[in-house]
Amino acid sequence: MPPDRGRASKACAACRKIKTRCYESGGHGKACLRCERLTRLERTVSALVERLDTATGTVGRWAPNADTASTSPIQPPPAAVHEAQPGTPSAAPVFLIRDVASEVGVRQPQVAGQSQNPDIIARGLVPVQDAGALIELFQEHYGRWVSFNPGSSSETILVEVRKSPLLLCACCLIAVRHTTQDSASTLAPRLFQEAKTLLSTHLLDVPQSIEFFQAAVILSMWSTTIGQTPLSVDSWLLSGFALQHSLASEVFAPVMRGSGDQAASLSKSELDRCCVWNHLCLVHLHYCVGTRRRAILGRKQIEKCRQILDSDHATNFETRMVAEVMLYWIIYESCSTAQVDLPKTQAALHEWRQEWKFLFDQPRSQFIQMGFHFAQLLVYDQALKSRSAAVRESRITEMTRLSAAIIQLALDTADVRTRHLSDHIYHMITFAAVTLCRLLHMYENQLASTHNIMELDSLVLTLVTWLHSIGLPCHVAHTLGDVVAAFHEKLRPNAHPSPYDQAQDDIGLYFPELLGIETFDGGNFDFIPDWDPYIPGPAT
Structure with a gap:
């Protein structure tokens, strides 16, 4: 197709030379946008060729020494290809391609409303004064989990924490659950979404800083608290990623x-x-x-x-x-x-x-005792699910004793620090209550000869009342209290009237494997444990 004669006189010199249509000529002999990009590309390619020619004599020696590869931090690539100086370490291949793309005009699309490294203070989600108060609360009750210096002021901690938008968000997300119900109901969901967004970005960074690992501990340890639903953040996956990242970090x-x-x-x-x-x-x-x-x-x-x-x-x-x-x-x-x-x-x-x-003789020993009971309960629970042997009366009795012991231990040792316990303590207590409900449902007749069934049902309901008395309605104890109440009502509807009918009936949505509740293909929840029926016989 012949060139456009009407625009030939306005074309830039480069386009006239190759007899092609000119686009967006700047006039007065200036090159058009396409020609400028081609010129930049030619310069970039020339620079790359020069660098490759220079490196020809060093092929086979570019890789880091095996002894230092695992300990040397990854160096960032040069800001631009043409700025590389002789003797500068060569950039990683993908980083090099990224820089070349940047040189020729390819730009990453920007998300509207987000700056380069915003935190929740810079974005206006939390005023700096409120953030300071939340950090102070977090440091007092949770700081030892991430080794915050107990002697530092909240202002000093805030300055340090702001180095990592993810860590700042995680700390405030836990602390806001202990302020007021209005603040928690409005701010916590926004912080939760922000934490998930920041987390998805930070997981791609290597090597990680200590702040990332601290944030991973927080979000994993209180995953039920932050999202109001068990496994709202997959703690197994997040903690696993963090442990894998630790291999590439000097932290x-x-x-x-x-x-x-x-x-x-x-x-x-x-x-x-x-x-x-x-x-x-x-x-x-x-x-x-x-x-x-x-x-x-x-x-x-x-x-x-x-x-x-x-x-x-x-x-x-x-x-x-x-x-x-x-x-x-x-x-x-x-x-x-x-x-x-x-x-x-x-x-x-x-x-x-x-x-x-x-x-066991030192302060706060109840958690060690509770963990020991929990371990035994899990082992017996696994044994009951085995089809290789009949369920023995002694095992059922022991599981009942262990479940009741965990619940009673929680009730007897409650204090002002109870509301600040880690989620896994509440998981143990809830598992004990759910297991006791299952035992009463499956083996009531057998247990009636050795236990007061009404007292066991009453113990479960007392636990529900206790869980609902802890902290604000957004506290993890309230969430799990609803789970226990609904589960007891499902399996023991005639045992005692339950005042917690408002609890969700589909409680399997809360706990899949964690409480042993499995689903049918049709979507209904099976509350019957996968245990063998009771067969009388000698105890083992």
Whole structure:
């Protein structure tokens, strides 16, 4: 097609030379937009060719040394291709392509209303004064989970936390549940959506900072609290991602290469990072057990959690966390198979209790006791689901005793700190209540000979009342109290009138595997446990 004669005189020199139509000529001899891009592309290609020619003699030596590859931080690529100087390390291939695309005019679309690295204060979701108050509340009740310095002021902590928009959002999201119902109902859902958005972005960054791992601990440990529904954030997945990211980060280097002899010489900051690592392991194992998924950790990594015990800085809280990690590892190893080796598991649990018995006489020992009961209950529950042997009366009785013991322990040891417990404590209590309901439903006649059935039903309803008395209506205890109330009403409608008819009937939406509630293909929920019927016989 011949060129447009009417516009030929206005075409730029480059377009006239190649006899093609000119687009958006700037006039006065200026090149059109297409020609400018072609010129930039030619310059970029020339620069690349020069760099490749320069690197020809060094092929085979560009890869990092194997001894330093895992410890050297990843270097960012040059800001632009043409700025690279001789001797500058070559950019990673994908980063290089990204920079070339930027040079030739390809731009990433911007999301309206978002700046480069906004946090909830910069975006106007939370005023700075309110953020300071929320951080102060978080530091007081939850700071030790992420090793915040208890001696620092809330203003200092806020400055540090603002380095990570994700960590700031996570801290405020937990704290706002303990302010007022109006603030929680309006602000918490927005912070929850913001946290999920920030999390999806941060998961792609390598290497991660300590702030990311702190945020992962918070969002995993209180996943029911932040979304008002169990597994609103998949804690198993998030904690697993964080543990995988730890392999590419120097944050936990003291944990990875440390030993018992070296732990005593670690600084306080290094020990703080050991605590964060331990809490990541704990929450990951809790949800491995709670959702029956495989762990990405092995025994070698789990044993590293003990390093902090060799330090003079280890507190009762940190020691209890190590004990819980070891307990959950026993549960995980024992219950990960189709059939539990009951004698072997009981021996392992007894050995654990002997090792950590000194904690049973120390403050806050109720959580160690509760965890031990929970471990035994899970093992018996798994044994009851085995089709290889008849259910024995002694096991049913023991499960009833353990379930009631967990509930009674929670009721008897409640104090001002109860509302600030981690979600997994409430999960244990709720599991005990649900298990007791299932036992009463399946084996009422057998249990009636050794137990007061009315007292057991009353204990479940007392627990519901207690859960509904904790904190604001948005507290995790209220959510789980509704679960227990609806479940008891479903299985025990004639036992006692329940005043909690407002609870959702489809409670399987709350807990899939965590409470042993499975669904039919049709969508209805099966509240009947997968246990064998009771067959009288000698106890084993």
